[in-house]
Amino acid sequence: MDERLHGLLARFPDADRLLAASRDLRRRGLTRLDAYSPHPVEGLDQALGLSERRVPVIALVCAVVVGAGALALQVYASLDYPFNVGGRPVLSWPAYTIVTFAMTMVGATLGAMLSMLWLNGFPRPYHPLFNVAEFDAASRDGYFLCLEASDPLFDAERLREHLLQNGAVSIQEVPA
The missing domain is CATH 3.30.70 (Alpha-Beta Plaits)
Incomplete structure (x- = not known):
């Protein structure tokens, strides 16, 4: 070589x-x-x-981890500092669904975006192909x-x- x-x-x-x-x-x-x-x-x-299917798998793992973390944080806060609001139980799972869902989507989005950038090798301000004059046509025709x-x-x-x-x-x- x-x-x-x-x-x-x-x-x-x-x-x-x-x-x-x-x-x-x-x-x-x-x-x-x-x-x-x-x-x-x-x-x-x-x-x-x-x-390859690495980006969707990484996004799924991030979604599950961040969603589980958000749910665990809410459960911990409810158990550590319980509020008796309207006679509801201390662990009232319907109250946790919106935040858990939102954080799951945030985790999936960040996981997909960051893994895509990492696997593609971005940011790359220089590539040897930039030295070939004809290569600028790759974005046109x-x-x-x-x-x-x-x-x-x-x-x-x-x-x-x-x-x-x-x-x-x-x-x-x-x-x-």
Whole structure:
């Protein structure tokens, strides 16, 4: 692996060719690749092998923990400092439902947001792809596939041939 090379960046004319190239390269065993497009491409996450379910699981765990914590705090406060209001029992669960529900939603939202940021590696003010002049088209009309040099199966010459066979319009080396 060349230490001065981040990888190869291939541009494709449309989303269908980007999707086909992603599937082909994953079938060949490459794991360190990422796609960039100006709009969501259906099926691209499966083609890249990104169909993980970590964010929903983390959000669920945070919702349960924060909701249980809110309920426990209310029960503790009722037992530690009991009020006899209108003859209701000391532990009156209907009074706890609104706060428990609201805190459960807050926990789920914060868990989903923070886990998404953490798993995506944000914030990242710099990325080696910013050094490629053509990459600014990724937010307008460009469809790009980046093959990282850190992949164990990375071979620049062999991958260039595969990318050209899959319809790449241009292929550029990305400096590290």
